[in-house]
Amino acid sequence: MVSILTFIVMVIVGAVVLGFIAVSAMFLIWWERKVAAHIQTRYGPMRVGWHGALQSVADVIKLLLKENITPEGVDKPVWWLAPFFAVVPSVMVFVCIPFGNLFGIDLIPRDLNIGILYIIALTSVCVLGIFMAGWGSNNKYSLLGGMRSAAQIVSYEVPLIISVVTAAMFAGTLSMQKIVEAQKGMWFVFQPNMALAFLIFVISATAEINRTPFDIPEAESELVAGFHTEYSGMKFAMFFLGEYTNLFIVSALAATLFLGGWQGPFLPPVLWFLIKTYGIITVLMWVRWTLPRVRVDQLMGFAWKVLTPIAFANLAVSGWVLLR
Amino acid sequence: MIKYFKDIITGAWSLIRGLLVTLRNLFSKAVTIQYPTQKLRMVDRYRGLVDLRTEKCIKCYMCVKICPTGCLSLAHKENAEKKKEFEHFKYNMELCCFCGMCDQVCPTQAIYMNKMYEIAVYGRDKITHIDLLNTGKYDEWAHPTVK
Numbered sequence: 001m002v003s004i005l006t007f008i009v010m011v012i013v014g015a016v017v018l019g020f021i022a023v024s025a026m027f028l029i030w031w032e033r034k035v036a037a038h039i040q041t042r043y044g045p046m047r048v049g050w051h052g053a054l055q056s057v058a059d060v061i062k063l064l065l066k067e068n069i070t071p072e073g074v075d076k077p078v079w080w081l082a083p084f085f086a087v088v089p090s091v092m093v094f095v096c097i098p099f100g101n102l103f104g105i106d107l108i109p110r111d112l113n114i115g116i117l118y119i120i121a122l123t124s125v126c127v128l129g130i131f132m133a134g135w136g137s138n139n140k141y142s143l144l145g146g147m148r149s150a151a152q153i154v155s156y157e158v159p160l161i162i163s164v165v166t167a168a169m170f171a172g173t174l175s176m177q178k179i180v181e182a183q184k185g186m187w188f189v190f191q192p193n194m195a196l197a198f199l200i201f202v203i204s205a206t207a208e209i210n211r212t213p214f215d216i217p218e219a220e221s222e223l224v225a226g227f228h229t230e231y232s233g234m235k236f237a238m239f240f241l242g243e244y245t246n247l248f249i250v251s252a253l254a255a256t257l258f259l260g261g262w263q264g265p266f267l268p269p270v271l272w273f274l275i276k277t278y279g280i281i282t283v284l285m286w287v288r289w290t291l292p293r294v295r296v297d298q299l300m301g302f303a304w305k306v307l308t309p310i311a312f313a314n315l316a317v318s319g320w321v322l323l324r
Numbered sequence: 325m326i327k328y329f330k331d332i333i334t335g336a337w338s339l340i341r342g343l344l345v346t347l348r349n350l351f352s353k354a355v356t357i358q359y360p361t362q363k364l365r366m367v368d369r370y371r372g373l374v375d376l377r378t379e380k381c382i383k384c385y386m387c388v389k390i391c392p393t394g395c396l397s398l399a400h401k402e403n404a405e406k407k408k409e410f411e412h413f414k415y416n417m418e419l420c421c422f423c424g425m426c427d428q429v430c431p432t433q434a435i436y437m438n439k440m441y442e443i444a445v446y447g448r449d450k451i452t453h454i455d456l457l458n459t460g461k462y463d464e465w466a467h468p469t470v471k
Contacts, residue, residue, distance in 0.1 A: 039346045043354045290346040291339065306332060 086129030100262030100269025145226020180261030
């Protein structure tokens with residue numbers, strides 16, 4: 001009896017999470033187009049709904065109705081599985097993202113005691129989907145895009161994890177909920193070394209999710225969209241969904257680890273969490289539409305010669321501060 | 325080593341400056357014209373369709389003679405008071421090369437080029453025999469709704 005109840009709760013939580021992911025991704029696509037347009041003194045989508053609010057819905061319907069084209073010579077199993085590998089890990093990450101609490105219920109599907117480790121492990125799997133897409137497409141550009149993505153993730157994972165470790169050290173726990181609770185008095189970002197860690201985290205997270213200025217895996221001008229060149233219709237939409245879900249995840253992580261998560265005065269915790277997360281997302285969009293794409297060698301050089309040494313130095317200083 | 329830190333600082337500074345530029349743009353007014361609902365007025369020297377102010381025309385045939393493509397066709401008759409009256413004045417937009425010679429040569433500024441730029445139509449016959457005497461239908465074309 002208990003197991004059936006648990007199962008029903010699981011299904012409901014899963015449905016809520018999936019619904020949130022879909023709605024959030026559609027909102028983010030619309031929001032990104034609006035931010036981009038206004039930065040370029042345009043309006044962006046204006047026709048479908050109020051200021052184009054239903055544009056993403058129309059796009060999703062269009063993508064659903066499109067023909068599923070399988071190009072000749074693709075490695076079929078790999079090619080078919082790649083979009084799912086790009087999305088499923090990002091969905092799984094939502095298990096440990098603390099959304100705050102509503103009416104005394106903690107809005108976190110399961111507060112694992114190794115939460116942050118679990119999230120880092122799963123976000124690294126996302127690149128597998130991209131690499132599979134590149135490999136399976138039977139296309140030079142896609143393969144190059146996939147390879148670049150793998151190289152990029154391997155490089156930027158190092159400073160990212162080190163900055164996460166800094167936050168975990170100060171919180172004294174790996175559980176996401178407890179990390180938020182550790183910031184009750186003061187958000188981590190207000191300490192100088194943690195502010196640096198936050199900066200490193202945001203920069204490497206931008207690289208992890210392949211966003212401009214680090215979007216070399218899908219560089220349109222060099223690789224004709226890279227790993228998703230051969231994909232169309234719903235499979236392409238899956239990559240898009242994964243991309244925007246990852247964007248939400250890294251911003252939620254940054255908010256949770258450094259900006260106090262759902263902590264905040266007056267407003268309900270959920271609202272605080274969403275404000276912080278979408279605020280970081282907007283800043284990432286702002287950066288995206290400001291900076292040009294970096295070259296591959298610049299990208300690698302930046303990760304290994306700038307971010308990683310600074311992250312390590314920051315970790316050492318933080319350790320010294322803790323032990324003092 | 326100094327260059328290393330200098331590079332980081334100049335890089336960060338240029339990033340901040342770039343971000344400020346885009347932030348300014350973000351809150352400035354969009355320049356887009358929402359085309360079918362808002363329309364731009366064309367500049368004064370824009371050469372749209374050939375149009376006619378019938379009351380000013382003295383039937384001198386200058387425009388018909390100078391037209392390099394022969395897209396204008398005019399005929400007149402004299403009435404009882406020895407005054408010239410239109411028989412027809414037709415304009416074939418298909419042939420027209422929008423050179424504006426008719427506009428320049430007209431002594432009374434009767435024939436002119438209007439500001440119409442939505443000149444795509446659904447049938448060929450709609451542009452091959454445009455009746456310049458029936459200018460009423462051109463009025464809204466001549467001055468598209470100003471923004």
